[in-house]
Amino acid sequence: REDGSVSAGGMRELVPWMGRLGTAFDVDGLFVEVHDDPDASKCDAATQWPLSRFSALLDTIGVPRKSASHEQQERSGAAWLPPPAWQAGRVSKACTAVEQQLGEALALQLEGATQLRPAIDSLCADLLERRQSGAVYCSAVGKSQASAMHLSALLKSVGLRAHFLDATNAMHGDLGAVKPGDLLIVFSKSGETSELLQLVPAAQAARCRVVGVVCEGGNGGRLRGVCDSIITTPFERELGRHIPQLPTNSVLSHIVFSNLVASTLSERMAESGSFTIAEYGASHPSGSIGKQLTTVSQAMEKDVPQITFLSDGTLSIQDVALTMAAARVGLAVAYESVDGPLLGVVTDTVLRDISTNGRTVMRKSDIRDDFVITEDGQRLLLDYVGNASFVLFRQQQRVVGVVELERTSLNGRQ
Structure with missing residues (x-):
């Protein structure tokens, strides 16, 4: 054409090739004249594309087929709107x-x-x-x-x-x-x-x-x-x-x-x-940061009862349960004797398991010994997660606080 544009110019066979050329250059859209009987069309008969071959034309050009509604539009001769995916390349x-x-x-x-x-x-x-x-x-x-x-x-x-x-x-x-x-x-x-x-x-x-x-x-x-x-x-x-x-x-x-x-x-x-990071944590008591920066002294159970085994190495679970109930905590710290070494921690879960098995006394082997000891109450609990189940806070050789990591919000964090 004189204005520089290009058209099929009455050559219907060129429509698929021009369509493919358009999609290759990411054009915004294609205008195609379609007729159910192109040769009988009263306008632009030579450039009309047969309606019966319109679906095949779309496949040749590379325009996605969307739904049955478009099939209905094609059969009825209604205007066909390109789907959003048409613009995918440009976007x-x-x-x-x-x-x-x-x-x-x-x-x-x-x-x-x-x-x-x-x-x-x-x-x-x-x-x-x-x-x-x-x-x-x-x-x-x-x-x-x-x-x-x-x-x-x-x-x-x-x-x-x-x-x-x-x-x-x-x-x-x-x-x-x-x-x-x-x-x-x-x-x-x-x-x-x-x-x-x-x-x-x-x-x-x-x-x-x-x-x-x-x-x-x-x-x-x-x-x-x-x-x-x-x-x-x-x-x-x-x-x-x-x-x-x-x-x-x-x-x-x-x-x-x-x-x-x-x-x-x-x-x-x-x-x-x-x-310090402990001071930072003190100003972030809530949210994910607060959980990560909780210190031992902030999370520990205080006034945890101390229990001591008898000389025969046993202890009544009823006595232990009453001791824990009086202190209103669900755990106790166990020692081998009055002046003996620390053995570990007894929890209400341990007592329940012993009772379920029909036993009335607790042995040293029942004590939970997966603990760590610290004398720094400002240490972060996060430092111990994955290394132990309990953190024992000790002062003057006696445990004065216990953190059960399994019951904190940090459980499972590494």
Whole structure:
């Protein structure tokens, strides 16, 4: 054709080949004229495809057959709509492109982590000072708020007095919470966020140190000129092409930076002994983290009764049951004699098994000896899972607490 397009031009035999050519180039759709008697058609008879051969045409072109309803549409001559799978190739290619861009962004963050190390170390020094006295505030506007909230939440977890500060509300009274010596960290992609440009001088007037975190690619904007220090995180472009302004990789850059700051800070605190994993667990009593960071002293049964075997090496199960019932616990610690060695643990399950077998006395061989002993109540239960069934907490050579691991939420965790 004169306009550059191509058609079968009255050659019905070329329809299958043009269809296959279209699917090879991932076209959005194919328009095919179909007639139950093409030669009798009053319009475009030479290009009409026989309805009786339409199914075979779809198979030749490679269009998936979906359901009986489509068969009915074909027989009735109704319009046939390609199924969603028709676009699978195009969608797959789009996803592949996005995934490739995301991979490039993550690689950029990894590469930039080394360059950020001096800035992160300096910021961690500021944060450690505020752990002794003062507070930390994180602020941002728009999608960058996610980064500010994320960092403030991480800092709280490691014992800092950290808070998210809404930039707008700060200028309407919330700035009153900021005291001399506090630290304010502001996040901005461009460094031109107007609300932050108002907040920073106001916070500095309250004798608060301000650190700005901006994305690479610009010069830090006007924030560079007003903040006490500026940190630039790795960034090239946002993810995707349809809306290139959608904040994706810029937020990712700040989130990765926040993670690096929090992990570096926790390492510094661990090295100095100023914050232990037990303290971290104490501030996370619930959820999966709370279960994993439960200490021996937190989980142990206290005032566990002590039982001693008779000289003949036996003990009445009735006496043991009454002793356990009086203490209102389901276990007891067994010793060979009054001043003898520790044998292990007796549980209500052991007593039940003995009674079921028709016995009235317990022997030393009935004692559960799959236990470990610790004198450190701050040890995590997770350290013992898989190595023993009981953890015995000992002080001054006597067991003062017992944890039955099989009955904790950590049972089965490795």
